[in-house]
Amino acid sequence: DVRSHASRASSSRESGSSVTSARVALAQEKAKLMAEKSSLKETLELEQEEIELQARIARDRLILKQKLREAEIRKVELETDILEEELKNVECGERSHHKSSRLETSAVHALPADPPKQGQSPAGDVLAVALAKQNELTQLLAESHERAVLPKRQLNVFDGSDLTVFRTFLTAFENLFEKACTSDSNKLAYLGQYTAGKARKLVDSCNHYDASAGYKKAKLLLKEEYGNELKIANSFLNILNDWPSIDYDNSDALGELSLFLTKCSNYMSNMSSLNHLNSPKEIMNIIMKLPYRLRERWRTCTYKTAEIASPVRSAGGSIPQYCTRLLNLTDQSSDQMVHSPQLPMLEAQRRDIKELHSQLGLVPVRV
Structure with a gap:
């Protein structure tokens, strides 16, 4: 009886230990699943925030483009209004000039003066200036539209290893950047961006100059180093x-x-x-x-x-x-x-x- 009782007690302890181990394992598995669930939730939230951020950036870009386009339109309208106002002033000035001339002539009973020579009328000069501004504005709008429609032109980086392509590179650079940029500092920066190796070092050596002098000096150094006729022939x-x-x-x-x-x-x-x-x-x-x-x-x-x-x-x-x-x-x-x-x-x-x-x-x- 004693042995039987001891055996039952041992069996009961082993059964309790097994249940406890199972509960611990289940608790660990549950904790692991909860951690994965929390991590997945955080990942989904981050992805959602990233998507919303990208959508917000795209929307802001569209709004910015729209504002820039509206600003350009307002600028054109304002310049057109200014030109129209100048034309009206010119017309009014011509009419008042003719009217005052007739009054002065009738008042003093003078002989008719010589006809005004071409180019001496102030009203005519103002009209010519207004028309020139209008033509310049039209040309700028046409060039801007052409640059927006045409595909972007590419320029290969010149590293000085092949002298036979230097003149082609320099001509392409002048057409792409020198004519389009008004700032010499931008021209010098682009020249450094599209050169490499020794050619880049020559351009960088001119950065301490004034922008205009530095750009001219950089082009001169490149021409002396890579544009020499005998070097290219060799x-x-x-x-x-x-x-x-x-x-x-x-x-x-x-x-x-x-x-x-x-x-x-x-x-x-x-x-x-x-x-x-x-x-x-x-x-x-x-x-x-x-x-x-x-x-x-x-x-x-x-x-x-x-x-x-x-x-x-x-x-x-x-x-x-x-x-x-x-x-x-x-x-x-x-x-x-x-x-x-x-x-x-x-x-x-x-x-x-x-x-x-x-x-x-x-x-x-x-x-």
Whole structure:
């Protein structure tokens, strides 16, 4: 009996301990769920506040745009009213002037005076000024509308690594910012924003100047460093010297060379005749990039040019045209070989070269 009673007591204690453990686990789980619920509620509240804030910001922006638009309209209306008032004053002044002139004439019985010379009437001057202001206002409104409608123009950052693009960069910068900005400090800030590397350091070195003097000095330093004709020509020559040789049937490589030579030719049109891009040595270095058979064709072409006493520069200027013609010929010959697989490649090349000779008006050469 004693053992049975002890066993029942032990079993009762174990059962109570299990219930207590279960209650503790349930309490912990409940606390965890409540914490997650509270965290989720806070997250939802934050997201709701963020959505409301974004909506409020968007609404404020719309209201601001509307107010700016209304202010512009009021400004235009006010300027129009001022112009109309000036025109009325001019008309009243002219009428009173004519009336007083008639009264003075009838009072003194004087001889009629000489007719007023053109440009001497004060009323006419005021009218001309009013019309000029109105025309200027109309032009400003048209330019503002055009800037609002056209897409935003982009400008690449210039870091000084490629001198061949400096003039293009400077021209684009002047068109985009120099003509649009009235403040030299803004011009200098934009010039620093769209430069990098050494070019940016040159611009930043002018920040301690007055705004107008600093902007002019920064442009001068950039032109001296990157706009020198000989430096740009050397940059072109370095690119050409590193250009790989071209296979005869590689139309893509020939096309890239043709485009780059066209860029060189366009640049040379604004350079002095003493620039070494025009030298026969550099022209021959370019020709040596072409396949052997095309070098032979170029020699024939230069002989033809020499016969009509053309200057060396005309030969250099015709290199892009020659490469472009060769590119078109290569594409055409490849197309013919695709459609005529039974024709041997050597025979197709001979026929294409003869056709090129005929188009260029060259002396036939055996190939």
